[in-house]
Amino acid sequence: MILQGFRQMREAGVLGMNLRNAGYIMARNARSAFPLVDDKVQTKRLAEDFGIPSPKVFFVIENHGSIAGLPAILEHHREFVLKPARGSGGSGIILVRDRKEGGYVTQSGQVIAWEDFAYHIASILSGIFSLEGMEDRAIIESLIHPDPVFTDITYQEGVPDIRVIIYRGVPIMAMVRLPTKASDGKANLHRGAIGAGIDLAGGMTMTAVHQSRIVTRHPDTDHPVGGIPIPHWERILLMAARATEMTGLGYLGADFVLDRDIGPVLLELNARPGLAIQIANQAGLRTRLDKTDEAPADVFANAASRVTWARENLGRGRTGFPPGSNPGPERASIKTP
């Protein structure tokens, strides 16, 4: 029964953790390039060099001594985001949208006193949120104003993000992560956010998964999750494709958010992207990885050619769904962006 299960997964083209680690991450990602993506300060600097928009950095707090001078700097910024440079899974991030007598007002309306805010920064610096518990830096950057396209399927003030997996410069799979009440407004599947697969060809959301169950509607807003066209889809794919040139990583994940004013913005890169995206897309990564390996050499010439090839070959219509699954996005709910 186990072997049969393995065979069925193999036939569905599912990529397992072991093969991802040994066959793709270890084989394609040089260890020396990891700091480029693990440290958001470095990622942002690189993105800037490559002309990829990312939230504007106001200030980087390097040590405890500079916390005291922060209020003066923040004087000019009503709204901003505080995040650890080496954080993961969205932990340690505070979104500030306003200032009040008592302190800073977060996205959810909570007021954080200055002392608590300073303590949070000190925690970040001491490495509480960092990947290996190493000492960290804190970033103060511009606040994203999410594009209204996902408003109906996002819990309150959460910020949905778009994850693209890029292999050898080719965007091979994508999903949008929608915060829920259960995920505490965080776009993190582990915590209970919804992952909705995106058809690479058309840039439209398809099936969605919530806590490893297939769903068609958002549990909090009850709006259908499928059939929503992602604005600026081509641009997102192009930015994602360039992440490989940027970092030299052969297998990585790129997270974007859609800003209502400036469009897609690169939030962070991930050298060890998770596998749950396969569930959200109801499709195996391995099928697409193999297909990419078989692609003609001229496909890899530049970002544009890679994106074109991906949209033509890795879209929903071409890869198909595993038998028995329900691919139907609900056309009736399509909104005009």
Added chain:
Amino acid sequence: MRRPALILAAALILLTCLLITYRVAWLGYPLRPLAAGQTWQLFIDVYLTPKEDNPFLALALPTEHTGAMIVDEQVHSGDYAFSMMRDGPNRTGRWTGTNIAGVSELTYRATIHSRPQRDLARQSPLLSPYPAVLDPEDRRLSEETARPWISQAPATRFRAAMALLNGKTPKEMDSETARRWHAIQNRYDRTDAALVLMRASDLPARAVQGLRLAEGIQTSPTRWIEAWVGRSWQNLNPETGEVYPPSTELLPLAVAPTPAVRTSGAEVSAIRWNISRQVISQWKLLYERIVRSPHFLDRFSLLQLPPEFQGTFRILILVPIGALIISALRNVVGLPTFGIFMPLLIALAFRNTGTSYGVILFCGVLLVGYAVRSYLDRLRLLLVPRLSVILTLVIGCFTVLALVGNRLGLREFMAVGLIPFVILTMTIERFFIIIEESGTREAFVTAAGSVAVAVATYGIISWEPLQLTFFVYPELILTVAALQILLGRYTGYRLSELLRFRSLGGTP
């Protein structure tokens, strides 16, 4: 990528095979790690409560004779003075004290190498006198009873006497005489009756207190009768009338009239004779040869290490297997564990505490730690000081447990050792973070996974045959390394992924 790993693994396995073949074929190493063990560890543990000013305890100790060799002895006498006395076939350890308050634990420990195959004393022992309780008339009748076989060979006499003792009528005898004897037999206790009949049959016999050489704890000595049947002693159980088969190993401690335990001015509140098979000594025979061997592999054998370090290496050399299990459980099964080697270190800690106490201890301290950690979160301490507080808490828990354990007499609570506190500290922190980030369920699954791996690993590293095999053939760890390499190249699915990707066709 795949090929060099395979080649390396194959080379390591081949090297192991070559080294083992060399040891077995050229150096004559035993292939089976456990030959029939004949070395025993005797541990006598007495709790003595003084009742008068001069408490005294006399304990029968094993004697060295041709059937048993005492390899080393250790006595713990506390505040008592200890002396040893030989008295005929017996050896007695005597503990004497003056004005001692409270219970004392007195112990005796010996390693006994028994050699049952050796010929025993060639000279026939002397006939012992009739038991004093015997009536002169009964004595005359007993001698008359044994007359029909008195001129036979000792073995025949013994067999006839045993038949009679068991209520039967031996063929040499008429039923009337047998009935008369059985009437006498019923007037005395079974041991005395047996001794009388042996004496009447001219067979030297004596009542003995001692221990069965079988692994376990005995709280009272076994009594039996030794009867000399020409070349050797036969042991018979006077209660059942059975003769112990020769394979039953018995360790005589006290030959009558000396009792196994005697006290004056004191009371024995608890006494235990603990016998365990000591297997490593089996290799001492091998060791004898290895010490003088000119061969390289013999000179660089772990058996050459001083004995106080051998124990450590017996465990250490199995730790790679534990690591292999953890790799398999993580990469093939997909069982989550705290950290990579934490279960291994917990397994090592179980060696001191035992599994059940170990698991309780682990879970207890983890939960207390979690409660405190949740509170600490509100205090907003920085990382390193916060971990230090948890570390202090863990050590505090250990201390309290040890103190409580001491009052309750639970040694396991005190025997936590030095390893586990760091692991528990880190585990508490990880546990808290997993609960915060991935939820309570995930955290408990991880904790359960870690404990399961630790228990399995403990089971493996404390399996003695495996310990010895690896100890004598340390090259086996090359094979373990080979398996680790092969596992490192496993790129198939994990069992847990069947569940995770079931919506993608993982579940049939």
